[in-house]
Every structure is written in structure tokens, then in C-alpha cells.
Amino acid sequence: EKLNISILDFGAIGDERGMLTICEGEQDIPFIPKRIFYIYRSGADVVRGQHANKVTDFVLINVSGSSKVKIMDGRGNELVYSLSRPNTGIYIPHMVWKEMYDFSADSVLLCLASEHYDPNEYIRDYDEFLQEVEKNDDITSKLLK
Ligand code: TYD
Numbered sequence: 001e002k003l004n005i006s007i008l009d010f011g012a013i014g015d016e017r018g019m020l021t022i023c024e025g026e027q028d029i030p031f032i033p034k035r036i037f038y039i040y041r042s043g044a045d046v047v048r049g050q051h052a053n054k055v056t057d058f059v060l061i062n063v064s065g066s067s068k069v070k071i072m073d074g075r076g077n078e079l080v081y082s083l084s085r086p087n088t089g090i091y092i093p094h095m096v097w098k099e100m101y102d103f104s105a106d107s108v109l110l111c112l113a114s115e116h117y118d119p120n121e122y123i124r125d126y127d128e129f130l131q132e133v134e135k136n137d138d139i140t141s142k143l144l145k
Helices: 126-144
Strands: 004-011 013-015 018-019 035-040 048-053 058-064 067-072 079-082 088-090 097-101 108-114
Touching: 018 126, 048 126, 058 079, 079 088
Parallel strands: none
Antiparallel strands: 004 088, 013 018, 035 108, 048 097, 058 088, 058 108, 067 079, 067 097
């Protein structure tokens, strides 16, 4: 199975008044956000994230500045994506390990989440994440039998 992420292009409507980018739930992104948060004033040498979520899907958009996001599926697939455009987002489904870093001084990283905050659905230990992936794969293969 491949990394199930996707890059979303929201487009932009521009006129003499400036630019407008629209992100409609269940249209431009695969879910209706229940939670919106944003990360800013993170230092250039900071690594954030470093977790996977059991149920929450995310869309990340650098509405200002830039950052990188590294994602790993726990099955050997990984990818680094540079977010640097206010009209581009990355969709990161649940059960994908993510790390955000290389924040520019003007970086504002907007995060749209499919679920409310629940610390219990965060996996913050990489080995625990690998175990959880293995467990899910076992269940899936048994169901397919
Ligand atoms: P953390 O998950 O470490 O942020 P990031 O992954 O973006 O680096 O969250 C930092 C703190 O904020 C932590 O104590 C949990 C809290 N928090 C909430 O209460 N609600 C939220 O929606 C988020 C994302 C974090």
C-alpha cells in the first residue's frame, strides 16, 4: 500500500483588491474541519509534530512563509514536502507519522483537523506507532482472509 497523502491545490481568485483562496469542507478537502489551529513563531531549528493520530485526518497549509513536513507510514514509505504557497495544502490521513520543521521566520502553518482534540488518539512514540501499524495490518489481513 502506498502513502495515502495528497497535495491539494485550492486555486485563488485575484483582482485589484488582492487574492482570495477558498477551502470548502468535503469539497476542496476530504472532510469538514472540526478544529482549526495554527503554528507560528517556531524557530528555524525546531521540529514539531512527531506524532501520528489514530483517527484524525489533517490538511496543512502554509498560509504565510514556508516549512517542510516529513511523513512516514510505518511501512517504509516516507516523503518530505515543502509547503510554501498559501493556496496549496497537504492532506495527511490518520495513522501517518508527521514532523514539521524548517520553519521560516514568517511561517504561519494552518492546520485543519477532522476531529476535536483528544490527547488519547495521539501516538507520540515512534515505536508505539510502528506497533500500532503492524497491529492494524494484522487485523486487515485477517479480515481479508
Ligand atoms: P503539540 O501536539 O505538541 O503541537 P504540534 O504537534 O503542533 O507541535 O501541542 C502542544 C500543546 O497544545 C499540547 O500541550 C497539546 C495542546 N493542544 C491542544 O490542547 N489542542 C490542540 O488542538 C493541539 C493541536 C494541541
